Structures are given as C-alpha cells and as structure tokens.
Amino acid sequence: NQRFVLASRPVGAPTAENFRLDEVAIPALGNKDVLIENHHLSIDPYMRGRMSDAKSYAEPVAIDGLMVGATVGKVLESNHADYQAGDWVLAYKGWETHSVVDGDTLLKLNPDLAPVSYALGILGMPGFTAYMGLLDIGQPKEGDTLVVAAATGPVGATVAQIGKLKGCRVVAIAGGEDKCQYAREHLSVDACIDHKADNFAEQLAEACPQGIDVYFENVGGKVFDAVMPLLNTGARIPVCGLVSQYNSTALPEGPDRLSQLMGTILVKRLTVKGFIIFDDYAHRYPEFAQDMAKWVGEGQIHYREHAVDGFEKAPQALIDVLEGRNFGKMVVNIK
Numbered sequence: 458n459q460r461f462v463l464a465s466r467p468v469g470a471p472t473a474e475n476f477r478l479d480e481v482a483i484p485a486l487g488n489k490d491v492l493i494e495n496h497h498l499s500i501d502p503y504m505r506g507r508m509s510d511a512k513s514y515a516e517p518v519a520i521d522g523l524m525v526g527a528t529v530g531k532v533l534e535s536n537h538a539d540y541q542a543g544d545w546v547l548a549y550k551g552w553e554t555h556s557v558v559d560g561d562t563l564l565k566l567n568p569d570l571a572p573v574s575y576a577l578g579i580l581g582m583p584g585f586t587a588y589m590g591l592l593d594i595g596q597p598k599e600g601d602t603l604v605v606a607a608a609t610g611p612v613g614a615t616v617a618q619i620g621k622l623k624g625c626r627v628v629a630i631a632g633g634e635d636k637c638q639y640a641r642e643h644l645s646v647d648a649c650i651d652h653k654a655d656n657f658a659e660q661l662a663e664a665c666p667q668g669i670d671v672y673f674e675n676v677g678g679k680v681f682d683a684v685m686p687l688l689n690t691g692a693r694i695p696v697c698g699l700v701s702q703y704n705s706t707a708l709p710e711g712p713d714r715l716s717q718l719m720g721t722i723l724v725k726r727l728t729v730k731g732f733i734i735f736d737d738y739a740h741r742y743p744e745f746a747q748d749m750a751k752w753v754g755e756g757q758i759h760y761r762e763h764a765v766d767g768f769e770k771a772p773q774a775l776i777d778v779l780e781g782r783n784f785g786k787m788v789v790n791i792k
C-alpha cells in the first residue's frame with residue numbers, strides 16, 4: 458500500500474517537500490472491515506487547512522499522518538454484510554492506494570448511474586456544498602443577480618448553474634479567458650469576468666447594472682473588495698471558502714477595512730453566513746442527492762473534471778488547485 462503522509466507543515470504555498478510517499482503493509486481486516494483498491498482520489502482546497510495546525514473546525518493532519526481525503530474505489534475483500542468484492546464505494550480515509558475501513562462509514566455507488574468519480578464532485582461533497590450554500594443561505598429568487606467566483610471549479614460551476622435554474626442573472630468570475638469562455642458556453646452564465654484583468658472591478662460593476670443580490674463567497678481577497686460596493690440592500694452572502702487566502706502568511710497590506718465591511722453589513726442589512734457542509738447539512742443529503750442526480754441525468758447541469766493520471770502526482774495536484782491551475786474538479790486517477 459502506497460500512501461502520502463504529511464512530512465512537514467507548509468509556510469505559505471505547500472511544496473513537494475511537505476509530503477512523503479510511504480510504502481506500508483495492508484493491515485488485516487477486522488470485523489465489518491472492507492479492503493478497497495482506490496481508483497480516484499479527490500483533491501480539494503480544504504486539504505491546505507488540514508496541513509496547518511492553526512485552530513479550525515477540523516483536527517489537523519498529524520506530522521507523519523496520512524493526508525486526509527475522499528477516494529472512490531473497488532472492494533477487494535469484505536467482512537461487512539452490505540459489501541462484496543467488486544462493489545464501487547466512496548470512502549473518507551486518505552491519500553493511499555488501498556484502504557481498510559469499517560464498512561459502516563462507506564457509501565455504495567451505482568456505476569450505471571454516472572461515472573463513479575462523480576461521487577467526488579458534482580454528486581458528492583462539492584456539489585452538495587453548492588446546493589445547500591446557494592439554496593439555503595443564498596435564497597436565490599427569479600431576477601436576482603448572483604455572483605460567484607472560482608466559477609469553473611466544482612462548487613462555483615454548480616452554484617452558477619443552479620442559479621440559472623432558479624432564474625437568476627449569473628455573473629461568473631474565473632481566472633483567465635479560457636475559463637470564462639467555458640463558463641459562458643457550457644455553464645450558460647450571463648457574463649464571466651477574468652479576475653486577473655487590470656480593470657476587473659470596473660468590469661464587474663458593468664456586468665452587474667442592477668447590483669448584486671447573492672454573492673456566493675468562494676475566494677475572498679480582491680474579488681470580495683470588488684463585490685462589496687455593488688451589494689444591494691438585503692443581499693445574501695453564503696461564506697463557503699476563501700481560497701485566495703489559504704496560502705497567506707500575513708494579513709493583506711493596505712488600510713484596515715473591517716469597519717467599512719461592518720458598516721456595509723449594517724446599512725445594507727446583509728445576511729452573511731458561513732457554513733461547513735457536513736457539520737451543518739448532513740441531514741439534508743438525501744434531498745441534494747435526489748435533485749442533483751435528476752439534474753445531471755437530464756443534462757441540466759454540466760460537469761467538468763480535471764483528471765491527473767498517477768498517484769505520485771497528488772501533491773502537485775493540490776499545489777495546482779491552490780494556484781488556480783485546475784480547470785474543473787481536480788481528481789487524481791490512481792488506477
């Protein structure tokens with residue numbers, strides 16, 4: 458069994474030296490345990506947080522501990538009544554080629570419904586995050602202007618498309634013209650702005666002539682700075698992630714804008730609410746699974762993967778996601 462462990466904690470952007478590839482024996486199976494041959498490993502921005510020991514909503518990965526992550530794989534052996542060899546499953550264990558886990562913690566996948574790797578993206582955690590954050594906190598209404606960044610990633614692309622299904626004017630933000638063109642053509646957004654453009658804030662203002670009613674916060678930083686003056690009275694901001702800040706080692710330079718932000722929240726009577734998907738919404742998973750399977754099955758929601766072949770490429774895949782070098786949901790194909 459090959460596995461990546463955390464060799465050291467990154468300062469700023471992670472580097473290859475923060476990870477170590479270890480070879481260990483596969484442990485014997487206990488009662489109810491299942492042995493899985495992992496085929497796909499999910500790479501997600503939250504993994505940067507787990508590499509740090511700063512206090513957060515989840516425990517950090519220990520030094521020399523297995524990197525956390527979700528995998529999709531095939532059952533090789535099972536001591537659990539619900540699973541048999543050949544079943545496809547979703548496991549939450551980590552960056553390893555084989556996993557031994559208690560069968561009670563697994564989700565069985567139907568390979569006839571959709572490609573099994575979709576369970577790591579549109580039909581899994583990122584899709585669920587987009588669905589609950591937008592519908593429960595964002596409360597999109599027909600005619601609202603919805604803005605979302607990281608708009609070609611699994612969360613942002615799903616937010617944009619659910620927004621269109623709910624009748625919003627959707628303004629996407631993405632890094633680069635290729636991503637923007639994709640958002641316009643395949644995600645049906647009304648406009649897409651490249652956040653790397655010099656006059657990004659002006660372009661965003663032009664694309665939102667009626668102001669912003671829902672801002673789905675994925676990135677923070679200069680994108681939020683451009684959004685803040687455009688927010689309408691009563692706007693909703695689901696605070697999902699701040700990926701532009703995950704590699705930061707210090708507060709941004711410039712004036713402290715906290716009082717301006719609090720003043721905007723007060724005067725515009727904004728709803729700003731953070732959420733951690735499984736902590737807050739696990740009980741609503743069935744509702745998501747049903748709606749999303751239908752939307753994807755009917756072709757109403759489009760999904761793009763960025764697949765990288767080779768388990769040894771996992772560290773670089775995470776480094777790339779944090780720098781915006783992924784184009785779609787990052788998945789490492791192990792087999």
Ligand code: NDP
Nearest residue numbers: 502607610611612631632675697698699700701733734781
């Ligand atoms: P993505 O696959 O979209 O990857 C992150 C993207 O962020 C990059 O591709 C890049 O896109 C963008 N980005 C990176 N740096 C910057 C920057 N400096 N400025 C602007 N954009 C930047 O990730 P996900 O869809 O998996 O996740 C999106 C967000 O949702 C993240 O913040 C993540 O932490 C959060 N999340 C939160 C959850 C929760 O429970 N609250 C659960 C799951 C995800 P581009 O090139 O287009 O800029």
